[in-house]
Amino acid sequence: MSTTIAPSAHLEGLSADQLELQRRAREFVEAVLMPLENEAEENGGRLPEATIEHIKREAIAARLNGGRFAPEHGGQGWSMLEWFLVNEQFGRVTNGLHWHVPSAYNVLMRGTPEQIERYLVPALRGEGGDAYAVTEAEAGSDPAGIAANAVPANGGFRINGEKWFVTSGDVARVLIVMASVVDGDQRLPTLFLVEPQTPGVEFIDNPRFTHNYPHGHPTIGFSDVEVGPEAVIGGVGNGEDLQRAWFTEERLGIATHGLGAxxxxxEESTDWALNRVQGGRRLMDHQGVSFPLADSATDAAVGRLLAVHVAGLVDGGTDPKLIHAKASMAKLFVSEAAGRCADRAVQTFGGRGYMRSNVAERFLRELRVDRIWEGTSEIQRLIISRALERRGVEATIH
Ligand SMILES: Cc1cc2nc3c(=O)[nH]c(=O)nc-3n(C[C@H](O)[C@H](O)[C@H](O)COP(=O)(O)OP(=O)(O)OC[C@H]3O[C@@H](n4cnc5c(N)ncnc54)[C@H](O)[C@@H]3O)c2cc1C
Incomplete structure (x- = not known):
């Protein structure tokens, strides 16, 4: 007979409030989101509007919306560790169902009071979210190739360009668009807030992808899109700085969701191995089954230590330049490990692991993109190897 103890009892230093937050997130995930996984899968990731509204209401009632944003803007003001505890629970769900929990990209924290009022506050109430448009056909891993530009015009800017893979671009109330402001010979990377109804914004394509998630990743064109100066977020030329802070949180987020997965x-494959009997013994009694589970448990435990360490560095105010490579390590390790873990889980379930109704089958497809978006595994290796060179071995690995 197995003994289960609360996992976070092992995570030193959690306060009673933090344990309660984790419990609340876990309850929401298990009671509200998990029962919807199969329906979402069967419907290409989409759920009825009334169901989405129900998820939002439950999330708000459980105070799980708006994570790290300030309470005066409708967020929860969590530390990075608290954000980790909640997002780890969100990661336990397939089909990206936690995307329905009202939130926003962290660059909106740097908005003007007017931008915050217009976009952030409603987003945290679940009234229209945002989407982040950086990637282009010829600029993926190398953002230096970004061709989208913004020419000063009529006191504001005229934007031209085409963005690919704009996650949630099909439902967002505002698009956060990276374009270079043309200033003489200079090209200044800048983020703009562009509403999708603005004349000149065109939805070119909304392709199907491997996963069945709540929103699409459309290709969006910008032809002579005119915006006022108030559309700039964080100042002209500051796009890359804002993006670095965004990447750190997004990469840690991918690691955190991967740990939940x-x-x-x-949980599911261990339970199966303990209860399924073949050849007169439980699957768990065949080392061919139990040893891969042991490898997955080791991957999960190591990844968790690293991610919690990175979250602690953020909370402790460590120089973001040092955290940058560590967030890359967490993303690299966990995204690769979670992929291995899903593959082993499919094998544990045998033929049932190949059915879409099985959590391992869904995660096997869904976790693949974690090695691609927010910088591929190769780009994370590039960042980590540059840290070795610039900051030294000790600062990189300790
Ligand atoms: C489902 C999905 C959602 C996405 N959502 C968004 C979004 O919301 N917003 C957004 O802006 N983008 C988004 N992206 C884009 C994503 O960030 C890019 O796909 C990713 O950065 C890789 O760029 P690329 O596809 O152009 O591949 P490429 O850059 O062409 O890379 C192709 C291959 O070459 C490798 N490679 C490239 N350069 C190097 C190098 N210097 N060293 C070693 N190997 C290298 C890569 O690792 C990869 O294996 C999304 C992508 C997907 C699939």
Whole structure:
């Protein structure tokens, strides 16, 4: 007979409030989101509007919306560790169902009071979210190739360009668009807030992808899109700085969700291995089954230590330049490990692991993109190897 103890009892220093927050997130995930996974899968990731509204209401009632944003803007003001505890629970769900929990990209924290009032506050109430448009056909891993530009015109800017893979671009109330402001010979990377109804914004394509998630990743064109000066977020030329802070949180977020996925995969596949009998013994009694589970548990535990460490560095105010490479390590390790873990879980379930109704099958497809978006695994290796060179071994690995 197995003994289960609360996982975070091991995570030193959690306060009673933090444990309660984790419990609340876990309850929401298990009671509200998990029962909707199969329906979402069967419907290409989409759920009825009334169901989405229900998820939003439950999330708000459980005070799980708006994470790290300030309470005066409708957020929860969480530390990075608290954000980790909640997002780990969100990661236990397939089909990206936690995307329905009202939130926003962290660059909106740097908005003007007017931008915050217009976009952030409603987003945290669940009234229209944002989408982030950086990637282009010829600029993926190398953002230096970004061709979208913004020419000063009529006191504001005229934007031209085409963005690919704009996650949630099909439902967003505002698009956060990276374009270079043309100033003489200079090209200044700048983020703009562009509403999708603005004349000149065109939805070119909304392709299908491997996963069945709540929103699409459309290709969006910008032809002579005129915006006022108030559309600039964080100042002209500051796009890359804002983006670095965004990447750190997004990469840690991918690691955190991957850890939740590993947790769920281990729960489900361990349970199966303990209860399924073949050849007169439980699957768990065949080392060919139990050893891969042990490898997955080790991957999950190591990844968790690293991610919690990175979250602690953020909360402790460590120089963001040092955290940058560590967030890359967490993303690299966990995204690769979660992929291995899903593959092993499919094998544990045998033929059932190949059915779409099985959590391992869904995660096997869904976790693949974590090695691609927010910088591929190769780009994370590039960042980490540059840190070795610039900051030294000790600062990189300790
Ligand atoms: C489902 C999905 C959602 C996405 N959402 C968004 C979004 O919301 N907003 C957004 O802006 N973008 C988004 N992206 C884009 C994503 O960030 C890019 O796909 C990713 O950065 C890789 O760029 P690329 O596809 O152009 O591949 P490429 O850059 O062409 O890379 C192709 C291959 O070459 C490798 N490679 C490239 N350069 C190097 C190098 N210097 N060293 C070693 N290997 C290298 C890569 O690792 C990769 O394996 C999304 C992508 C997907 C699939």
């Amino acid at each position: 590993m947790w769920r995969l281990l």
